[in-house]
Amino acid sequence: MNAVFRADYYRMTGKKWGIRSWLDLITRYDLRYLLHIRSRRNVLFTLKSLRASRKYGLEILSSDIGEGLYIGHAHNINVHPQALIGKNCNLNKGCTVGRENRGKRNGAPTIGNEVWIGSNAVVVGKIVIGDDVLIAPNAYVNFDVPSHSVVMGNPGKIIPRENATEGYITYKV
Template identity: 45%
Template sequence: MGYSVIQKDFYRESGKYLSSFQILKKCFSPNLHYIYIFRKTQKHYKKSIIGSLYKLILRHYQIKYGFQIYPQTQIGEGLYLGHWGQLVINPKAKIGKNCNIAQGVTIAQANRGKNEGVPVIGNEVWIGPNAVIVGNVVIGNNVLIAPNAYVTTDVPDNSVVVGNPAVISSKANATENYINNKV
């Protein structure tokens, strides 16, 4: 059976594939509610009437919950927002599958300098609270970005990133026990 992107996102939270009714029941959680509206908006983005309606609804919940994630942002299945509040992701950023993003995170564009551009983030990346990733940087797969880290350089696969400025250490199982219920 093929599961929808929404089912895969909600699987990350529960470890179970849920029915549409079960998903709607879980939408009392602000982070899951936002993911649901975000994915619906992405699905209908280019459709005139329903797309416009979903864009308005998404804008309302961006303001209400503090998530600044736009429907044109490319985010792979299995997105997990651990907590709600003050999350900013540039709409041109690209984020892979099975990524965890905590509160206070900024994934931003650099408008000048050698890193002008937006981040590309791989699969199975855990981004801790208040971490900042800025500019034309590539974050590899299986990367743990610690809370409050400030990342302005590329990060290879299988790494842990801590501090400001970022210090990168190689670690084979960097996200083990941090990213659960992978899709």
């Protein structure tokens, strides 16, 4: 097991990697998917991740994801290959981190450390999301967000708040 996957495993389960962890890996498809995307250099793991992508709607194609990724309710999560995601980030069901194809925000987002992205939230365009940001469920974000903020609504509204993700991001690595 590589160190990055072990950090992801800790974030997902709250347990250190050990002999009993293999049972979790066998019974939980979200952990298997994380193992597959962290081991893309291996052809077998790449094929298995493609199969899981089709089966569960998981399309996490970005190769630059920091350690400690947490996938909550792992269905229909899309991350563009050019997106950059920092450490200890949470992606919840139905969220999209995508590319904008025209205009001044042409490109994919850069997401900082300790960012919580809620269910069905959409983060698009060449924007920068700071550290310690909570993006509420169903929010639409196509603008830069400063660190220590909460974003909610459509169109998104920024609410400054210290420790915005406190209680939302657990088992930090």
